Amino acid sequence: MKLNNKIIYFMILSYILLNLFDIVWKEIILLILFIYILINLWRLKPLENVDTIEEPATFPLVSIIIPAWNEESTIKRSIINILKSSYTNFELIVIAGGEDKTFELVDDLSRKDNRIKAIKQEPLGKSAALNKGLEHKQGEIVIFLDADSLVDENWLNYLVKPIINKEANITVADFKPYIENWVTTWYSLYHSYLRYVTDKKGFFGGSTAFESAVFDNGIVLDDKVIADDYYLSIRCGDKYKIKFVKESIVRTDIPSTFADFLINGVRWVRILLHTTLLFNNKRKNVLFTLLNATYFTLGLPVYLLLYYTIGNEASFIFLEVWFIYFSLLILLNAIKPLALYRIDGNGKWLKYGWVALVFPVFVYLVYFYAMLTYKKVTPFFKGSRKF
Structure with a gap:
């Protein structure tokens, strides 16, 4: 079961319109909205997990592809960590480059372990690096892994078993931040809500495994992405069976300070806009989100402008609509930690539940600023590593 955002926003709009015309039974719409949300919260179920973790009959070669650009401070530690994996039949293809010594470090490690392949990367972006890695793969299973990732010893074993056992074509690992605080909890909350509730077929996190046939059958990464x-x-969402493997844990670098969150939040939104606009059928979602962000961000300035130009009554109506809209959006965000607690019982969602009330304000500001500065889109991480 998943919450249908279209239904929710339709009811919000209906309530606002009825409120504008002062129709007495407008509260019925609000009551229906609450009942709808409560029913869906009760019926929420986790996204589809693996059915079994049985040992497979065979252990095929796995190609792990890591794009690494200016990752001198992280790449050696990440590679050494991966080499300790309990599943040993893998090749590690590192597409390395940048202005620092990333390639030299990987090349040196490749001379000590023949499972490592060091391939020089040109500054063409992450997708181009992944495509180059795919050209060199030999495994029956392909894994994309971020260069700053630290993995549990059994992460690979858990991640590939469902594919080997024909339970899935694609598997997604769980991810944890290096540092647990209120900033990283918001990121975890947002992506966990997407994963559990609104987009159960999305790949969010630092590690995804694919049957090699997925790429052999025409799924190609556009270098511009x-x-x-x-x-x-x-x-891939509608073409292949995707499963989430909660036992496969990857720790990844998430901005853990408020400043880094704002800087990278703008970058993430620009990236999502850039990618979404490549798909005609997804552009309406972008437009809707940007309208939300614009209305939220400019609401108070427009009210002040109306107040000083056309008078108090008209401006008050605008302010009332904005306040209702803002309150309902805060309500929807307050539901997120409750929904996640309902699903997995993790107390941290309640402990940091206040974050869901505060952060949306900054998220909309980030969306609005990212929209205005869209042409500055960049694929590279901004901020300091925190491990």
Whole structure:
């Protein structure tokens, strides 16, 4: 079961319109909205997990592809960590480059372990690097892994078993931040809500495994794409069986300070806009989100403008509509930690539940600023590593 945002926003719009015309039974719409949300919260179920973790009959070669650009501070530690995996039949293809010593570090490690392949990367972006890695793969299963990832010893074993056992064509690992605080909890909350509730076929996190046939059968990464995981989610979501493997845990670098959150939040939104606009059938979603962000961000300034130009009554009506809209959006965000707690029982969602009330304000500001500065889109991480 998933919450249908179209139904929710239709009811919000209906309530606002009825409120404008002061229709007495407008509260009925609000009551229906609450009942709809409560029923859906009760019926929420986790996204489709693997059915079994039985040992497979064979252990095929797995190609792990890591794009690494200016990752001198992280790549050696990440590779050494991966080499400790309990599943040993893999090749590690690192597409390395940048202005630092990333390639030299990987090349040196490749001379000590023949499972590692160091391939020089040109500054063409992450998708181009992944495509180059696919050209060199030899495995029956392909895994994309971020260069800053640290993995549990059994992550690979858990991640590939459902594909080997023909339970799935694509599997997605769970991810944890290096640092647990209120900033990283918002990121985890947002993406967990997407994963559990609104987009159960999305690839969010630092590690996704594919049957090699997925790429052999025509799924190709466009070199222009920056948000590769989001792009592949759209391309593969309705064609292949996707399962989430909660036992496969990857720790990844998430901005853990408010400043880094704002900087990277703008970059993420620009990237999502850039990728979404490549799909005609997804553009309406972008338009709707941007209208939300614009109305929310400019609501108070427009009210002040109306107040000083056309008078108090008309401006008050505008302010009332904006306040109702804002309150209902906050309500919808307050539901997120409750929904996640309902699904997995993790107390941190309640502990940091206040974040869901505060952060949406900044998220809309980030969306609005990213929209105005869209042409500055960049694929590269901004901020300091926190491990």
